[in-house]
Amino acid sequence: MRATYLASVAMVLVLAGCGGGGKVAAPTDGTLSQDMETGRDAVDLGRLSVAEGQYRAAGVRALARDDVAAIGDAGYNLAVVQLDENRPQDALTTIASTRAALSVRGTQSDDTGLDLVQAGALYRLDRFDEAANSATSAARASDPAIVEKAQLLSGIIADARGDRGTLDKVAAYFTQLPKTAAWSWLADAQEITARRLLADGGSAQTAYQDAMQAVAARQTHVEYRDMARGLSVAARAAGQAGNASQAAALYLRASQSAQKEGDTQNADAWRKLAGTLNMPDPFASPANDSTTQPRAAATATGAVTQK
Known part of the structure; x- marks a missing residue:
């Protein structure tokens, strides 16, 4: 059976401030810094639509600043949020655009964070072979956190594909x-x-x-x-x-x-x-019109108090 992958595999890295373009060391642009921080706060609260808007704003500011590292971080974080919003194709588009923006600026930065999110998006789209290749690339990262999540994703993909060899290698990694x-x-x-x-x-x-x-x-x-x-x-x-x-x-x-x-x-x-x-969901919103709820509550209260 297919093993499912969740975007939170990569979300751990968002909260750590790890992006495709490298870690930003306290940008001097206060607006850019605020947009990034607000985006992270929104992610922490599960307000993904707010986070998406903040990371877009941060990306716009990063382009205006021509800041390679900030472009990579904002693009990475935006793609992760899109993946967590169940929009893997949008995440792939963001990743491709981020890579292009970095390439124009001649960056030689580590893109393994983008590889990790790309692997997750491809997996969600049932493009298992491509997802496996991206996960393998991410596993070559210098950041141990990216390596660990790439190994996990490689194992999940291998399980879905029936790739026992890769699953064994991933299991050996985790055993150590x-x-x-x-x-x-x-x-x-x-x-x-x-x-x-x-x-x-x-x-x-x-x-x-x-x-x-x-x-x-x-x-x-x-x-x-x-x-x-x-x-x-x-x-x-x-x-x-x-x-x-x-x-x-x-x-x-x-x-x-x-x-x-x-x-x-x-x-x-x-x-x-x-x-x-x-x-069964006892917390689902009642189908009845809200105006009928007080009467229903009053009736129930009366029934309890009557003798």
Whole structure:
């Protein structure tokens, strides 16, 4: 089955201020600096449309300033936001334009950050071979954070393609991570371990446990898109273990989480795997007109107080 990829794989790097054109060292243009900071704040609050506007404004200012590093950062961040908004084709357009703008200025900067986002966008468009090539390029980065996320994405793509050789290499990379590595890296390692077990026909129960440990860590650290993907891996493990009802419930949970985070593509895919179109949602807006709600509430209150 296809393994789904979420844009939050790259979002980690946005918050770290890592861009395709290199890290900006405190730009002297106050407007540019403010646009970038406001964009990052909006991302942190999940206000992606606001973030997109701020990164566009930052990019316009960077072009006016003819600032190569800022152009790369703004283009990278804009592409990541577009990917998180489920607009992979727009992200690819932004990446291509950013590369062209950097090329015109004769930059020799490290584009591996752009390679990483490009890999994610291509994967979302089911262009697996191209996505794998871009992920391989990103894995050559000098920044360990880009390398780690590129390895994770390479493993997810390999799992989708049935490429056991690459999946084994990625698993070996994660096996070598120290126990003191960042929590997110360790959670990624658990996901890859689970995927490899399932691909190899290993213990589905162990794969389930690994996936759910990754889910718990991501839930704790408010990484809900990655958490939802982990739930889908756990669902796959439950299915391979012969527990169809548990698999359906896990796919439903993954779908609902993804839907609430705005990831409609994965939400739809996982809901279909759950085998149902009905997701219980006690917090959905009532279908009734708002003017009828106070009367309904009053009636309910009266029913409770009557004896």
